[in-house]
Amino acid sequence: MLGEYELRCVKCGRTYRADPWTIVCPHCGGLLEPVFRRKPLGVSWALFRTRKFGVWRYKELLPRVRPISMGEGGTPLIKIGERLWVKYEGSNPTGSFKDRGMTVAVSLAKEANVKSVICASTGNTSASVAAYASRAGMRSFVVLPRKKVARGKLAQAVLHGATIVEIDGPFDAALDVVMKVSGRESGLYPLNSINPWRLEGQKTLAFEIVDEIGVPDWVVLPVGNAGNISAIWKGFKEMRELGLIDKMPRLAGIQAAGASPIARALKEGLSEPIFTDNPETVATAIRIGRPVNWPKAFKALSESRGVVEIVTDGEILEAQRKLGKMGVGVEPASAASYAGYLKLLGREISPDDRVVLVATGHALKDPDAFPFPEPVRASSVDEAVEKIRGLAL
Numbered sequence: 001m002l003g004e005y006e007l008r009c010v011k012c013g014r015t016y017r018a019d020p021w022t023i024v025c026p027h028c029g030g031l032l033e034p035v036f037r038r039k040p041l042g043v044s045w046a047l048f049r050t051r052k053f054g055v056w057r058y059k060e061l062l063p064r065v066r067p068i069s070m071g072e073g074g075t076p077l078i079k080i081g082e083r084l085w086v087k088y089e090g091s092n093p094t095g096s097f098k099d100r101g102m103t104v105a106v107s108l109a110k111e112a113n114v115k116s117v118i119c120a121s122t123g124n125t126s127a128s129v130a131a132y133a134s135r136a137g138m139r140s141f142v143v144l145p146r147k148k149v150a151r152g153k154l155a156q157a158v159l160h161g162a163t164i165v166e167i168d169g170p171f172d173a174a175l176d177v178v179m180k181v182s183g184r185e186s187g188l189y190p191l192n193s194i195n196p197w198r199l200e201g202q203k204t205l206a207f208e209i210v211d212e213i214g215v216p217d218w219v220v221l222p223v224g225n226a227g228n229i230s231a232i233w234k235g236f237k238e239m240r241e242l243g244l245i246d247k248m249p250r251l252a253g254i255q256a257a258g259a260s261p262i263a264r265a266l267k268e269g270l271s272e273p274i275f276t277d278n279p280e281t282v283a284t285a286i287r288i289g290r291p292v293n294w295p296k297a298f299k300a301l302s303e304s305r306g307v308v309e310i311v312t313d314g315e316i317l318e319a320q321r322k323l324g325k326m327g328v329g330v331e332p333a334s335a336a337s338y339a340g341y342l343k344l345l346g347r348e349i350s351p352d353d354r355v356v357l358v359a360t361g362h363a364l365k366d367p368d369a370f371p372f373p374e375p376v377r378a379s380s381v382d383e384a385v386e387k388i389r390g391l392a393l
């Protein structure tokens with residue numbers, strides 16, 4: 001299994017035989033990145049396009065496993081402006097981009113005979129882990145920050161049969177738990193984005209954008225634990241190395257004001273994040289104070305000549321409302337992309353640029369995030385008819 005890959009430490013540069021259980025560098029604890037030992041041969045857009053649009057269309061660039069799949073990826077690219085698109089990840093089987101990574105990592109885990117999986121989560125990862133683990137016939141454990149997970153996401157974890165552990169503390173504390181308890185000895189396989197195989201699946205988001213509209217000038221996305229921005233950049237780099245594209249986009253990473261360890265640091269020109277133990281934002285999906293993938297994200301932002309932006313909760317909710325008015329329903333974290341774009345437009349981003357906003361999760365994930373105005377009430381059919389006539393005039 002995984003013979004086509006080796007794992008390279010992004011910190012010390014050592015390489016290892018690829019193995020599903022090698023999650024961080026055995027030597028220095030650094031993040032690992034899967035790299036192809038030989039350039040995959042014979043890949044082309046023509047070959048890819050003989051297959052259904054979605055994650056596994058690009059199977060030559062993914063681990064050679066029997067996929068545990070529910071049709072992830074292949075999400076709509078919705079045009080909302082002359083040169084502006086939304087990559088609508090809410091259309092994935094569990095309603096977020098996490099499914100791209102989960103189909104790959106859970107398929108690998110299955111082949112490695114894993115019986116139980118575990119993750120820390122602000123919600124979406126737990127929903128995806130629970131669903132894919134059930135489909136693979138595995139048990140799942142999800143460690144969540146108490147009272148800070150949106151109802152839709154919690155409901156999914158329950159529906160798909162996860163064992164739920166709540167912790168008093170933010171996501172970062174939940175991830176500490178997972179890093180301590182997972183491993184070959186406990187048999188618990190960790191499915192957070194520190195697992196490099198998850199990011200292998202998530203890189204297909206970049207492939208799909210290019211597959212549809214070529215290389216945009218910008219890809220704008222929310223940053224939490226900083227896995228997705230790393231994965232997307234890896235996807236673009238691989239396409240360039242394989243001759244599938246000949247230019248690169250720039251990345252814009254958006255963080256919420258109360259949870260902006262990466263954006264604040266980069267704005268101040270620092271080379272490490274400004275960690276916080278008390279992250280806070282209405283966008284609970286990205287309520288993260290110590291993003292583990294920061295070294296990969298810093299590299300992606302620097303290599304892509306990227307930018308970061310910080311948005312307030314008010315700006316996030318306003319952007320969510322504006323997207324809603326265009327028929328595009330996203331959860332608050334995903335609206336951060338649009339909020340950030342609006343701030344960058346006319347500055348780093350020019351109106352002539354072609355821009356893709358990544359909308360990471362579905363609006364239904366978090367129905368408590370936005371206010372419900374008083375409805376028009378009627379106690380009879382006649383009264384309802386009369387009131388509607390009056391309003392429609």
Ligand code: F0G
Pocket residue numbers: 096098120121122123124125126193222223224225226227228229285286331333334360361
């Ligand atoms: N958007 C949504 C909707 C998310 O759920 C997440 C992360 C992100 C953006 C940020 O992605 O962590 O790769 O930078 N959610 C994780 C979870 C942390 O547990 O569901 P990232």
